[in-house]
Amino acid sequence: MNHKAIAIGRLPAVWSLDRAAAFLSQPVNWVFLGVGGIIAFLSLYPSFFLLYGSFTDAPLGVPGHFTLNNYIQAYSDPEAYRLILTSFIFGIGASGLSVILALTLAWITIRTNAPFRKLFELTAIVPNIMPPILISISWVLLLNPNNGLINAILMQWFGLESGLFNIYSIPGLIFVEGLILTPLSFLIIAAAMKSMDPALEESAKTLGSGEFGVATRITFPLMRPAILAAGTLNFVRAVESFDTPAIIALPARIEVFTTKIWREALGSFPTNHNLAATYGVGILVIALVFVYLYRRFTSQVESFSTVTGKGFRPHQIDLGGCRILASAVAFILLALMVILPFMVLLLMSVLPYYHVPTWETWKNLTLDNFRYIADNDRVYRAFGNSLFLAIVGASLCMLLASLTSYITVRTKIAARGLLEGLVFIPWAFPGTALALGLLWAYVDFPIPVYATIWIIMIAYVTRFLPYGLRAVSSTIIQIHRELEEASIVCGAGFLATFRRILIPMMRPGVVAGWIILATIFMREFSASLFLYSPGSEPLGPLLYFLYLDGMRGRVAAIGLVISLISIILIAIAQRLSRWETK
């Protein structure tokens, strides 16, 4: 069967009643219309307010006049372009580092027989759970040149006069952001790696390639869509991140684009919504260019099809004597990503106030911060709200992402590219700017969702759908069409094929995406902060307020409990995924 047989849903060039009826007779087109309608609404409704805001001279909600002054102010300053360049270096460095670390870790944990690989796989996701600001603070406490713990130890051991490492530098900034971004890369790359067809690797081996040759010439090139997906997502995430630059770049007097946005728009008094929206449009353009490049890279879908009907579980590589070395490498990476920052958090959570530990410290250890969690109704309520948002929100998001991914990757519907573009629009705005758009969009919405937990759910799905979409798309690209064709030949319709063939095949990507989203939803704050009402407070704002009040110990203690709950969620998700496979 040629591909035209399943090139369902192509929009007729000229519409007539007959053609419209034919279009609507295909179930997939109904799905397209439904999903397209939901995504268009979620994406365009709040974005409209922000785009409108960038062309007006009055704040949101106040009638203003059309103006281009915001664009002139934002982009006529030559300094802005220098900062964009710095941001590009930062973004490329951090996303590149995250992809390299994730590839190494994914290969060791999924493709080799290294000891403890399952444990490494589980813990690699842990940093995604922690608010990035806490990880940045941990690294400042470890590597600041004055009294960073690692520097202090090295100075003592080797009699150095000054600290060996300086976190307050561009490499320091890239290093910390790279570590923060690695779990997202890992989840996307690992999901794709799990779904690889061993046939190509076996052929290469038969033709005389060694394990290293197979890895570099077959495995990694086959991972290209996933690598590009992870790189694209993380590049934009780094460029729009403010947490790490605020902690590390500002004291180092390094200016990036987000610190400029903060100074001139979001952090100015009063907040300049119009300028924030205008900068947001700039980031949107950059993000859309990257989405376009990503689609170009992956346009020849067939060349990446690695999951076929011939069996699809990759074989494990026997590393022989190098097994321990591989585990050691994975352990070092995890020490950087998880163990060291978490040790600092653990220390923070049992100290009355953070200081460089001395022998006196042991006398002052306290469990007060954990007692606060146990005794406080507000904390309990926030945990309940966040768990609800994580489980229900991530599930809704992945359902929408799976359907969107199918439409954009598998069908030839003319407007499918537009659908993907729509998904990315809200993601490209800085978090706080989008939250303002969402607030304005839903405060006067006819269905009373404002000031309920549902508006937070809508915000999460709107903002984080691209993460789910990327995770599932990089898997669906790898699934060969022959499986769907076989299903259709056997008489199954679209829905049966989607449910019985594609969903099980996409499961690694769906589970990976669900985990990414659930862990982000457990601690998200920039959108929640503007949208929650006191009864629907999730953990993110609670952590933010405690941090704002200087309660680092409580933040660390809650952070540790969130990590524990998230690990349990991840373990359940992975177990369910395997159980269903059986």
Add this chain to the structure above:
Amino acid sequence: MSDKFKYLLVCAVAFFYASQAWGQDAKLVEAAKKEGGKAVVYGSLESDTVGAIIKAFQKKTGLQVDYWRASATKVMDRAMSEYRAGKPLFDVMLTNAAPMHVMLNEGIFAKYNSPSAADFPKDAIDPNLGPRYRNVIAGIVYNKSIIKPADAPKSLEDLVNPKYKGKLVMPDPTQHTTTTQWVASLDKIMGKEKADKFVRDLAATKPILVESLLPAAERVTTGETPIAITYVKYVFIFGKKGAPMDYVRLGKMLGDGHYVALNNKAPHSSGGKAFIDYFIDDESMKIMAEMGEFVNRKGIYPPLPDAEKIQFVQMVNFDKKGFAAKKKEYSKLFLK
């Protein structure tokens, strides 16, 4: 008039006012219960402090209080966005002078003369916003386990002494609004000439710049940077956890005033009024002071050494253009 008669007269007047206030309280509480028995408060005052006040308020009135806390700018953003959309959810607003004046000019506050306001000094009452219930005071804070009190700076001018180079952290005055105000107000305590020179010299020492006042104080507690320009109250807040912190007794110190106001479209206006009455009452002021705040009540001070000797000087307020101009001016000095 005999002394005895005077005493009786004072007692009668005091009783009259007290009973009037209590009568208003009781009526308001009843009305608030009919409105749903709650008040919604937006503000930038620390959650623990508000939490302690809410607990006492609930015990006294049986009314519930929902508190939404964020930074001053975010609080103002949310309140004004809701108000413009015609759906303000908050009854009471608590934050500092500059955003309060912006919101006042937007016309979102109702004029409410709380009976509790009468106990504030006259110079602490704004004709439009009512009593300035607390002052947040910024000064020089240091880690006394790293800098011995004898070696600590004694004045603002001392900060530019080369021996403190690399040891001072402050919020970025080109980014952090309160710090912009602080730098711009130095002439009020130093005189213009001295202040201008000090600002130039301070910028030339390239102090470590951070996002806001709390990260500056935290770097002092961790010892990463032993001296900071930050809120003096952090000496008490971190000190009670054991951090070795102290502040330089400057005499006159700059700070910002905080106000409380009622939304003119408050969904629970009686609950809001009852909360304001209690919030600026003696009992609440004492709770606030015990949590480390400088409240504007005679004889009530935070448990900070020499707190009663600090002379508060209100920082200047700017409008949008004023802030932009100052931030631009300080960019040339501090970020070059």
